[in-house]
Amino acid sequence: MTSVNxxxxxxxxxxxxxxxxxxxxxxxxxxxxxxxxxxFGAAPNTQxxxxxxxxxxVLPVLNAEALRLAVLFGVAVGGExxxxxxxxxxxxFYPDLPKGYQVSQLDEPAVRGGRLAIDAEDGxxxxxxxxxxxxxxxxxxxHDAYAGQTGIDLNRAGxxxxxxxxxxxxxxPAQAAAYxxxxxxxxxxxxxxxxxxxxxxxxxDANVSVRRPGAPLGERAEIKNLNSxxxxxxxxxxxxxxxxxTLEAGGVVRRQTLLYDSAxxxxxxxxxxxxxxxxxxxxxxxxxxxxxxxxxxxxxxxxLPELPNAKRQRYASEFGMTDxxxxxxxxxxxxxxxxxxxxxxxxxxxxxxxxxxxxxxAALRRDERAIGDAPVPPAQLARIIARVAxxxxxxxxxxxxxxxxxxxADATDAExxxxxxxxxxxxxxxxxxxxxxxxxxxxxxxxxxxRQYRAGKAKMLGYFVGQVxxxxxxxxxxxxxxxxxxxxxxxx
Amino acid sequence: MSTRSAFSAAAVDKLLRLSALELPDAERPGxxxxxxxxxxxxxxxxxxxxxxxxxxxxxxxxSQPLRADEATERVERDRYQSGAPAVRDGLYLVPRVLE
Numbered sequence: 361m362t363s364v365n366x367x368x369x370x371x372x373x374x375x376x377x378x379x380x381x382x383x384x385x386x387x388x389x390x391x392x393x394x395x396x397x398x399x400f401g402a403a404p405n406t407q408x409x410x411x412x413x414x415x416x417x418v419l420p421v422l423n424a425e426a427l428r429l430a431v432l433f434g435v436a437v438g439g440e441x442x443x444x445x446x447x448x449x450x451x452x453f454y455p456d457l458p459k460g461y462q463v464s465q466l467d468e469p470a471v472r473g474g475r476l477a478i479d480a481e482d483g484x485x486x487x488x489x490x491x492x493x494x495x496x497x498x499x500x501x502x503h504d505a506y507a508g509q510t511g512i513d514l515n516r517a518g519x520x521x522x523x524x525x526x527x528x529x530x531x532x533p534a535q536a537a538a539y540x541x542x543x544x545x546x547x548x549x550x551x552x553x554x555x556x557x558x559x560x561x562x563x564x565d566a567n568v569s570v571r572r573p574g575a576p577l578g579e580r581a582e583i584k585n586l587n588s589x590x591x592x593x594x595x596x597x598x599x600x601x602x603x604x605x606t607l608e609a610g611g612v613v614r615r616q617t618l619l620y621d622s623a624x625x626x627x628x629x630x631x632x633x634x635x636x637x638x639x640x641x642x643x644x645x646x647x648x649x650x651x652x653x654x655x656x657x658x659x660x661x662x663x664l665p666e667l668p669n670a671k672r673q674r675y676a677s678e679f680g681m682t683d684x685x686x687x688x689x690x691x692x693x694x695x696x697x698x699x700x701x702x703x704x705x706x707x708x709x710x711x712x713x714x715x716x717x718x719x720x721x722a723a724l725r726r727d728e729r730a731i732g733d734a735p736v737p738p739a740q741l742a743r744i745i746a747r748v749a750x751x752x753x754x755x756x757x758x759x760x761x762x763x764x765x766x767x768x769a770d771a772t773d774a775e776x777x778x779x780x781x782x783x784x785x786x787x788x789x790x791x792x793x794x795x796x797x798x799x800x801x802x803x804x805x806x807x808x809x810x811r812q813y814r815a816g817k818a819k820m821l822g823y824f825v826g827q828v829x830x831x832x833x834x835x836x837x838x839x840x841x842x843x844x845x846x847x848x849x850x851x852x
Numbered sequence: 853m854s855t856r857s858a859f860s861a862a863a864v865d866k867l868l869r870l871s872a873l874e875l876p877d878a879e880r881p882g883x884x885x886x887x888x889x890x891x892x893x894x895x896x897x898x899x900x901x902x903x904x905x906x907x908x909x910x911x912x913x914x915s916q917p918l919r920a921d922e923a924t925e926r927v928e929r930d931r932y933q934s935g936a937p938a939v940r941d942g943l944y945l946v947p948r949v950l951e
Contacts, residue, residue: 395925405927405932406942649910
């Protein structure tokens with residue numbers, strides 16, 4: 361065994377066991393228990409109402425929409441939506457939690473069970489969910505701005521969260537990232553969250569331990585507050601290595617809460633926020649048991665959109681698409697709906713997929729735009745594809761046309777495509793007589809190359825095609841040119 | 853389940869820490885006695901056979917009323933912050949919680 365193989369060797373000797381708790385910020389206008397707004401980025405404390413501030417004498421009232429979104433999630437993952445759920449108080453002291461407790465759900469969560477399909481390294485895999493429960497978010501602490509003091513912004517206090525807890529069935533950091541991604545895709549399909557990772561709309565806590573395969577579970581560590589797929593994966597890799605190294609050196613893994621420092625790529629014990637080891641949960645006397653009626657369940661089932669996996673399978677069977685392409689297109693619901701709108705308007709799924717995954721994706725990346733405000737809407741892209749298909753324009757002209765339309769965002773209807781084709785003279789030259797004349801000219805002007813071609817140098821055909829294209833200033837229909845040239849060159 | 857024997861001075865210390873309360877030594881015996889009475893009452897309740905009885909989450913036989921998702925609350929930050937010991941840039945200031 362060479363030393364190069366040692367790490368892989370070690371990795372097979374240990375198995376990691378990972379479970380994730382993902383906090384999904386629900387997309388509601390108002391908070392879970394108060395009618396204060398939830399918009400991101402407002403001036404500090406301008407969205408903290410008397411309920412969020414825990415002023416004396418106030419009472420919480422549950423937001424119907426937050427409950428509806430939790431039920432929708434439960435139905436989507438095939439979980440058991442509780443006919444009655446309940447809120448509990450989780451007690452701890454921290455300045456960004458004015459009540460001294462967080463309202464959450466302990467024994468009777470909104471949803472139990474369910475499962476989520478992920479793309480693991482070795483193919484699709486289903487990860488079971490333990491539960492999904494409603495709870496309120498805490499405020500935000502700003503530690504660095506004021507000497508010796510911490511600033512508290514309670515705008516986020518009371519924002520509704522759905523905490524989705526997985527069973528510890530993830531075995532590698534890559535699987536954990538795939539799970540986080542799958543959940544991100546699902547919540548955006550359901551429209552229950554904007555899924556904006558940069559704004560903290562999805563935050564993940566990862567529980568991880570290592571063991572010898574088949575051995576009982578090892579002691580676990582919890583890495584808090586990961587808000588990117590990449591950081592989740594890197595943090596887990598680091599932590600698994602750390603635990604394995606500790607154990608192999610004869611040490612002991614302690615149960616602890618860690619933070620991941622992305623700048624240094626390391627996990628380290630969380631300081632300061634020494635959370636209690638005993639939250640003294642009890643039912644919140646201010647809130648009554650919450651009933652989920654059969655009518656609410658029916659409504660959720662009816663509201664269920666086509667889910668990512670079903671869509672992916674449909675793309676494969678209906679459009680004959682590869683699983684990779686289908687997976688790429690369905691990962692973002694907005695991309696999928698853009699793609700479907702293009703297909704609906706031009707009936708060419710293969711070309712539509714190539715354009716969306718190619719030109720459109722590249723332009724969006726370059727301009728840092730979301731597909732929702734792509735300057736070339738589906739109707740225009742569909743028209744471009746149709747004009748290539750009916751040979752009005754060449755593929756090269758189509759790309760130029762797309763770029764032009766992308767930059768002049770004011771014309772957004774399909775007619776603009778045809779107008780541009782005319783005004784820019786992009787119409788392909790397909791008239792056989794005109795093309796034949798060009799071909800004759802080029803053949804006559806290049807006797808040497810003609811001899812080479814006829815002597816068996818078939819590659820010379822490309823040279824002639826290039827010459828004809830040049831003579832037509834790029835407008836000749838390459839397919840026509842090809843066949844005309846073959847005919848002309850074959851003549852003795 | 854013998855809560856009585858488990859209930860100790862250490863348990864009182866833990867409760868005080870969790871609830872962030874200070875208790876003058878002089879008041880300790882009284883509080884301990886009160887707590888013991890409460891624990892005894894709970895022990896008595898625990899002894900009752902409740903198999904087949906659904907747990908009661910709330911004494912009211914009603915379910916939680918729901919509120920339409922509308923942001924109707926007017927936030928009067930200045931007024932709410934007028935009672936705070938320290939405020940700056942719209943933030944509440946508290947003694948630093950991270951070293």
